Each structure stands twice: as C-alpha cells, then as structure tokens.
Amino acid sequence: MKKLLLGLAASTLLASPTFAEMLDLEKDQLTFGFIKLTDMAPLAVAYEKGYFDDEGLFVTLEAQANWKVLLDGVISGTLDGAHMLAGQPLAATIGYGTKAHIVTPFSMDLNGNGITVSNEVWEEMKANLETDADGKIKHPISAEALKPVVDRFKSEGKPFNMGMVFPVSTHNYELRYWLAAGGLNPGYYSPEDVKGQIDADVFLSVTPPPQMPATLEAGTIMGYCVGEPWNQQAVFKGIGVPVVTDYEIWKNNPEKVFGLTADFIDQNPNTTLAITKALIRAAIWLDENDNANRPEAVEILSRPEYVGADAEVIANSMTGTFEYEKGDKRDVPDFNTFFRHNATYPFYSDAVWYLTQMRRWGQIPEAKPDSWYDEVAKSVYKPEIYLKAARMLVEEGKANEADFPWDSDGYKAPTPAADVIDGIGYDGKHPNAYIDSLPIGLKDAQTVEGAEVKG
Known part of the structure; x- marks a missing residue:
C-alpha cells in the first residue's frame, strides 16, 4: 500500500493552518469506463485538471461500445468503475x-437529455x-401533439418506432413518462417478454447514443430520447427536431x-x-462562477x-x-447541471424513482412494499461515502461547507x-402511492402475463 499526502503541495501545507488528511490507497492504478456523452464530463475534467493526480490516483479512461x-x-x-445509467446499479442489484x-457514492449530473423526432413527424x-x-x-411540448401522428401510423398499419439507449436507462423511463403523460402507452415488460412492447402504442427499442442520428436519418426510428x-x-x-428536454x-x-461494485468499495x-x-x-x-468554465469543458469533451x-x-x-427547431435557440442554464442543486449527492429518493418506473412498466413484475424500495435504495446509493469525501475537501479548503446537505436523511x-410535465408530484418516501397516482402503468397488485395486464 502506498501512503500519500493528498490535496496540497508541501509548500502550501507549511503556510496553511489546515492539513490535508492522509489516506492509504489500497489501489492507485485504475481504469474507468464511459460512453461518449457530454455528461461523462466529471471524469474527463477530473483527469485533465489533475484532480485524480492530486489524490494519488493513476487513472485510465476508456470509451465503451455500449x-x-x-x-x-x-x-x-x-x-474499476464507470459512468453509468442510474438504473444500471439498481437493476443489477435486484437481479x-x-x-x-x-x-454509487456519486451522482454525476442532473438533466441533460432530450427527445427528438424526425422532420416528417415534426411537421x-x-x-x-x-x-x-x-x-x-x-x-x-406535450406528447398529446404526437398522438395524432401515432394514430395515423396505426391506421396505415405501420408501427411507430422510437429509440432509447438501454432498457434501464433514464432515457427509457423519461421517454415512457413523456408519452404516457400525453396519453400514449409505451408498452409493458413481462418476465417472458423483455422487449417492453406489450400493449404499446409506440414501440421503443435500444439504439446506442452515437448511432441515434444515423438511425433516425435512415428511417428505422421516427424519434428518440438520448443525452447530448x-x-x-x-x-x-438538419434531420430532426428536439421537442422537449428532460428538464421540462x-x-x-x-x-x-x-x-x-460493492466488493470494490x-x-x-x-x-x-x-x-x-x-x-x-x-x-x-464545471458549475462554478455561473458556468464560466464550460467553454474549456466543451473543448475537452x-x-x-x-x-x-x-x-x-x-x-x-x-x-x-438548447436549440429546438433550427434557429430556435433558447436559454436553458440548467440543461446540464453537475454541482448546483446538490446534483452530486446520491439521494435515496432518486433511486426510488427509478425503481417506481421499473415497477410501473413491468420490469419489477410484482408489487413491493414501500420498505422494499427504501432498502434497495440504501443498498445501492451511498451518501455516507459522499459526505465523508466532501468533509475532507472542506477541511482541505477545496470546497465550501455550505454547498453540501450534511443533515439530509437521504x-x-x-x-x-x-x-x-403531467402535474403529478413525487415523494420518494411513498413509492406505492406515487405509482398508483400515474394514469398509465401497473398499479397495486397488477401483473403482466403474456400479452395482458391482469389484476
């Protein structure tokens, strides 16, 4: 093991009343994976600005295929670790x-996604x-405006196909949420049918993020939900128009x-x-001084x-x-948020929301008590690690104490x-009441068997 003095140069330490905490690093050579999306930015910035080096970490970043x-x-x-869809640790942990x-001890960002449709659909x-x-x-823009288009496809005997990046991705759940809020059923999963297209008005399928524009241009899909x-x-x-952001x-x-992995930590x-x-x-x-560093971040990315x-x-x-229809560029200062609004704190309520959507669409096939959602969230999201790291940064003079939710219950x-967008609030402490408040989706003891919703 390697004993390292973290954070401040020796000359700085001599002049400073606060000493950086000493850590014994169990492993200092690490490889992290990411997908080519702008929200991998914290990894690129930590590497390029020397923050990994300051902690004695020798990091290699590797782009992954999917x-x-x-x-x-x-x-x-x-x-050793990776930029992940928030649903991935949760889905893997529940099997x-x-x-x-x-x-996860760290949430990478808030917002950052959009839903785009083809020019034909937009018109x-x-x-x-x-x-x-x-x-x-x-x-x-509500998905109610899309419904007549989907109805036309149905009348012509054609499926209305849209892309999302992974079955347990934020993009899948956001696209489903937007469609359902506009009265369109995005389909259900069952243990026997993992395509997620049972009883669907709109058929969703997986497309890797960098391939979304080309797949849209080819006419294979009529729209998609993806990150930037x-x-x-x-x-x-000039092949499509973003119609709504996840911030909206x-x-x-x-x-x-x-x-x-839990074993790693x-x-x-x-x-x-x-x-x-x-x-x-x-x-x-990434967020300090009203996004003053974003141009440099853009160059890095x-x-x-x-x-x-x-x-x-x-x-x-x-x-x-954010630019919607070409030339319609609007101010959306929080489209990508990396630190403001406690963006990096791994809230249990965030984990619970993902689990509610898995249940809503049948990926969790049977009803669970509220206590189950809380237990799973706490087994995956680790705010105690986050706060310990934050406390060290505050003591080293690298972060402000007021910027962290020390007293949060998670x-x-x-x-x-x-x-x-649908005017339905969300309280992570009452997941079943929330699920039952949503107009389209499984409720109470409902299940999906074969191609039918039962219960």
Missing part, C-alpha cells in the same frame, strides 16, 4: 438482467401546437451515476474516497478520446442554451406538481 459492455466490464473487474451488487406535430406572441412554439450531443447533432445535420419533463431530474474504502473527492472537485469546477463531436455541437447545450423534499 452500456451492456460497460456494465459487464465493471462486474468482471476489467473496469433484473445481470445479477451483481453495484453501488405533423406542429399543426397541433400553439405559438406565443412572437410566433414561437410554446414549451413544454446527439439531440443537437440532429439539428446541425421533470425539473432537475437525476441522471447518470458513477458505479463500482469494501476492499478499497480509501481509494473510493479519493475517487469521490476528485469527482466532486470536477463537478464544482470535443476531443476524439472523449465525446468526439464538433465543439460547436457540444456547446449548443453545454453552455446554457431523501429530497417532495417534487412539487408544477415541476413535472
């Missing part, structure tokens, strides 16, 4: 798909939308997490703290080893704006109805 490959890499140990105990949707006094389309820069890429290529679906919704507790410290510093840097998209495309959303205050 989310399954990434998860398998973490489980097998070829990756949906691959069974493995994955945990039909526009006929159902209102404009403001300036002639601009009123936002947020792949919505803005459709605008720049659910203001300041949780997005990606940093995932590790058990065997490497100090290394886990060091990783978390570096990622918190990166998140602070545009490099081929990270996202590899044109800087202009990445900047379209990363610097506080649950956010309930989301008010006004912050959600």
Whole structure:
C-alpha cells in the first residue's frame, strides 16, 4: 500500500493552518469506463485538471461500445468503475438482467437529455401546437401533439418506432413518462417478454447514443430520447427536431451515476474516497462562477478520446442554451447541471424513482412494499461515502461547507406538481402511492402475463 499526502503541495501545507488528511490507497492504478456523452464530463475534467493526480490516483479512461459492455466490464473487474445509467446499479442489484451488487457514492449530473423526432413527424406535430406572441412554439411540448401522428401510423398499419439507449436507462423511463403523460402507452415488460412492447402504442427499442442520428436519418426510428450531443447533432445535420428536454419533463431530474461494485468499495474504502473527492472537485469546477468554465469543458469533451463531436455541437447545450427547431435557440442554464442543486449527492429518493418506473412498466413484475424500495435504495446509493469525501475537501479548503446537505436523511423534499410535465408530484418516501397516482402503468397488485395486464 502506498501512503500519500493528498490535496496540497508541501509548500502550501507549511503556510496553511489546515492539513490535508492522509489516506492509504489500497489501489492507485485504475481504469474507468464511459460512453461518449457530454455528461461523462466529471471524469474527463477530473483527469485533465489533475484532480485524480492530486489524490494519488493513476487513472485510465476508456470509451465503451455500449452500456451492456460497460456494465459487464465493471462486474468482471476489467473496469474499476464507470459512468453509468442510474438504473444500471439498481437493476443489477435486484437481479433484473445481470445479477451483481453495484453501488454509487456519486451522482454525476442532473438533466441533460432530450427527445427528438424526425422532420416528417415534426411537421405533423406542429399543426397541433400553439405559438406565443412572437410566433414561437410554446414549451413544454406535450406528447398529446404526437398522438395524432401515432394514430395515423396505426391506421396505415405501420408501427411507430422510437429509440432509447438501454432498457434501464433514464432515457427509457423519461421517454415512457413523456408519452404516457400525453396519453400514449409505451408498452409493458413481462418476465417472458423483455422487449417492453406489450400493449404499446409506440414501440421503443435500444439504439446506442452515437448511432441515434444515423438511425433516425435512415428511417428505422421516427424519434428518440438520448443525452447530448446527439439531440443537437440532429439539428446541425438538419434531420430532426428536439421537442422537449428532460428538464421540462421533470425539473432537475437525476441522471447518470458513477458505479463500482460493492466488493470494490469494501476492499478499497480509501481509494473510493479519493475517487469521490476528485469527482466532486470536477463537478464544482464545471458549475462554478455561473458556468464560466464550460467553454474549456466543451473543448475537452470535443476531443476524439472523449465525446468526439464538433465543439460547436457540444456547446449548443453545454453552455446554457438548447436549440429546438433550427434557429430556435433558447436559454436553458440548467440543461446540464453537475454541482448546483446538490446534483452530486446520491439521494435515496432518486433511486426510488427509478425503481417506481421499473415497477410501473413491468420490469419489477410484482408489487413491493414501500420498505422494499427504501432498502434497495440504501443498498445501492451511498451518501455516507459522499459526505465523508466532501468533509475532507472542506477541511482541505477545496470546497465550501455550505454547498453540501450534511443533515439530509437521504431523501429530497417532495417534487412539487408544477415541476413535472403531467402535474403529478413525487415523494420518494411513498413509492406505492406515487405509482398508483400515474394514469398509465401497473398499479397495486397488477401483473403482466403474456400479452395482458391482469389484476
């Protein structure tokens, strides 16, 4: 094991009344995986700004082909940790798909996704939308405007196909939420049918994020939900129009997490703290001074080893704006949020929301008591590690004490109805009441058997 003095140079320590805490790193050479999306930014920034180095960590970052490959890499140990869909640690831990105990001490961001439709679909949707006094389309756009288009496809005997990135992705649940809020059924899963298309009005399937624009252009799908820069890429290529952001679906919704195996953190507790410290510093840097560092972050992310998209495309959303129909660029300062609003704190209530959506659409086939949601959330989300790392940064003078929710019980205050597109609030402490309040989806003891909802 290697004893390291973290955080401050020796010359600084001599002049400072506060000493950095000493950590014994159990493992200092690490490989982390990521997918080419702008919300992997905390990893790139922690590497490029030297925050991993400051913690004595020698990190290699490796882009992965898709989310399954990434998860398998973490489980097998070829990756020590990774930028993950928030649903991945939860699904793996409860045994949906691959069974493995994955945990997170760090939430990577809030918001950051959008739903894009083809130009053909957009032209039909526009006929159902209102404009403001300036002639601009009123936002947020409800999926009610999409319903006549879907109905036309049905009448012509054609399926209406849309893409999302993974069955337990935020994108799948956000797209489903938006569709259901507009009266469209996105389909159910059952233990026998894992396509998620039972009783569907709109048929959702998996497409890797960087392939979304090309798949849309080919006409294989009529729209998709994905993170940036792949919505803005459709605008720049002139092949599609983003119609709604996840900020408009659910203001300041949780997005990606940093995932590790439970075995890793058990065997490497100090290394886990060091990783978390570096990622918190990166998140602070990304949001500080009203996003003043975002142009530099855009340049970093545009490099081929990270996202590899044109800087202009990445900047379209990363610097506080978002472009819908070409030329309709609007201010959305919180479209990508990495530290504000306690973005990095792994709230149990965020985990519970994902579990409610898994239950809503049949990925969790049977009803569970509220206590089960709480237990699973606490087995996966680890705010105690996060707060320990944050305390060390505060003591080292690298973070402000006021920026962390020290007294939180792990649950956010309930989301008010006004912050959600369907006007239904969310309280993570009452998951079953929340599930039952949603108009489309499984409720109470309902199950999906074969191609029928029963109960």
